[in-house]
Amino acid sequence: MRDAGQNEAGSPGGKLGGSLGCDLILGIESSCDETAAAVVRSGGEVLSNVVASQMNLHANYGGVVPELASREHLRNVVPVVREAMAQAGVTLHEVDAIAVTEGPGLAGALLVGITYAKALSFGLGKPLIGVNHLEGHIHAVLMEARQSSGRAMELPLLALVVSGGHTHLYLAEQAGAVWRYRNVGRTVDDAAGEAYDKVAKLLGLGYPGGPWIDLLARRGDPQAVPFRFGPIKPRVSWEGGPVKNKKAPVRQEGPSFDFSFSGIKTAVLRYIETHGMREEIEARRRALAEHPEWRPGSDEATALCDARTLDLIASFQHAVVGNLLRQAFAAAEMFGAHGIVVSGGVAANSELRRRFQAEADRRGLPVAFPSLALSTDNAAMIAAAAWPKFVAGKFASETMGATPQLRLGGG
Numbered sequence: 364m365r366d367a368g369q370n371e372a373g374s375p376g377g378k379l380g381g382s383l384g385c386d387l388i389l390g391i392e393s394s395c396d397e398t399a400a401a402v403v404r405s406g407g408e409v410l411s412n413v414v415a416s417q418m419n420l421h422a423n424y425g426g427v428v429p430e431l432a433s434r435e436h437l438r439n440v441v442p443v444v445r446e447a448m449a450q451a452g453v454t455l456h457e458v459d460a461i462a463v464t465e466g467p468g469l470a471g472a473l474l475v476g477i478t479y480a481k482a483l484s485f486g487l488g489k490p491l492i493g494v495n496h497l498e499g500h501i502h503a504v505l506m507e508a509r510q511s512s513g514r515a516m517e518l519p520l521l522a523l524v525v526s527g528g529h530t531h532l533y534l535a536e537q538a539g540a541v542w543r544y545r546n547v548g549r550t551v552d553d554a555a556g557e558a559y560d561k562v563a564k565l566l567g568l569g570y571p572g573g574p575w576i577d578l579l580a581r582r583g584d585p586q587a588v589p590f591r592f593g594p595i596k597p598r599v600s601w602e603g604g605p606v607k608n609k610k611a612p613v614r615q616e617g618p619s620f621d622f623s624f625s626g627i628k629t630a631v632l633r634y635i636e637t638h639g640m641r642e643e644i645e646a647r648r649r650a651l652a653e654h655p656e657w658r659p660g661s662d663e664a665t666a667l668c669d670a671r672t673l674d675l676i677a678s679f680q681h682a683v684v685g686n687l688l689r690q691a692f693a694a695a696e697m698f699g700a701h702g703i704v705v706s707g708g709v710a711a712n713s714e715l716r717r718r719f720q721a722e723a724d725r726r727g728l729p730v731a732f733p734s735l736a737l738s739t740d741n742a743a744m745i746a747a748a749a750w751p752k753f754v755a756g757k758f759a760s761e762t763m764g765a766t767p768q769l770r771l772g773g774g
């Protein structure tokens with residue numbers, strides 16, 4: 364279990380400018396492979412942020428195993444919540460609401476957090492708030508941007524949520540306390556983080572692949588392999604018909620802001636095969652299996668990659684980041700966004716941060732990222748996203764269940 368970091372203003376006591384009340388929200392997150400709990404005051408002051416990661420458990424399988432994830436959440440949820448309360452220095456009776464991730468995510472994993480949150484809500488007589496995990500990722504950035512500048516970012520904003528399970532572009536606006544999202548772009552196949560993980564696996568690197576590729580890419584030539592992203596067909600939506608289930612297909616007008624990452628994964632595989640890299644990859648896989656202590660970026664792990672592999676990794680990352688950047692800035696321009704926020708696990712990527720910042724500076728557009736502690740899954744983001752709902756009195760019913768495919772916003 365680790366303390367994922369309190370707010371950068373050094374809380375407790377690092378109160379953010381502009382917060383109104385002093386409502387304490389306990390957030391619980393269990394949608395994938397991290398069991399997390401946090402106490403956040405008024406959507407801005409992180410009193411505690413505790414994460415129990417299962418990464419090492421799933422690393423043995425090269426991906427998240429849903430059954431194991433649920434079992435670990437069951438084991439961890441009570442101690443993680445207790446630790447979050449202890450670090451915040453408040454009791455359960457002092458919190459004003461319990462917020463929990465409702466979806467999207469793994470059904471069994473989500474159910475552990477939801478069931479515990481419902482039990483707490485019922486037992487303590489406190490309102491329950493259901494939060495969309497993707498909205499949580501967006502609010503992690505908004506909360507920290509408010510903390511560092513002392514004021515909220517100007518709306519509407521273009522939010523890029525880019526993680527192991529999602530690659531979405533949202534136009535985010537506020538109507539009173541309530542946030543509204545329009546999903547203006549999404550992946551049609553793999554998520555960007557999934558592409559990182561699959562390419563790392565193809566190359567015999569560790570799991571999750573993002574940190575490995577991020578650190579190794581710095582040592583290769585990003586122009587060595589010219590990967591291309593072709594245009595994506597405009598989306599077809601089903602609407603307009605008079606009778607339910609007999610709707611007419613409507614082709615979307617205008618440019619597409621969707622993504623596709625399965626092609627580049629296949630291109631990497633083809634490159635590996637046509638350049639006879641199999642043997643070297645197997646040797647690397649064996650060496651890393653024998654030395655699970657070798658972290659991404661360590662000299663020993665880096666020495667396992669020759670120049671051609673490093674060039675391939677750098678070129679893959681350069682192409683993926685370039686694609687995310689082009690789509691995000693084009694959408695921001697098209698929809699008149701006053702700023703861009705990037706969140707989700709892939710937002711930890713160093714090349715992505717550097718190139719987004721440079722492009723934003725060039726255009727005079729604000730861009731914000733979460734701190735590394737709030738880039739990956741955590742519960743502070745769930746409590747932060749719950750606060751506007753608390754203010755608006757938007758509470759969940761006691762029948763709330765897990766919604767593995769929960770969507771955020773229309774579009």
Ligand code: KG4
Nearest residue numbers: 526527528556571573577708709712739740
């Ligand atoms: O948001 P997250 O913790 O969990 C999901 O909701 O998926 O994101 C995990 C994803 C993984 O695919 C991982 O490889 C990727 O984020 N990731 C990175 C980096 N750190 C984590 N991808 C690129 N560069 C990184 N530095």
Ligand code: ZN
Nearest residue numbers: 526707708740
């Ligand atoms: Zn996530």
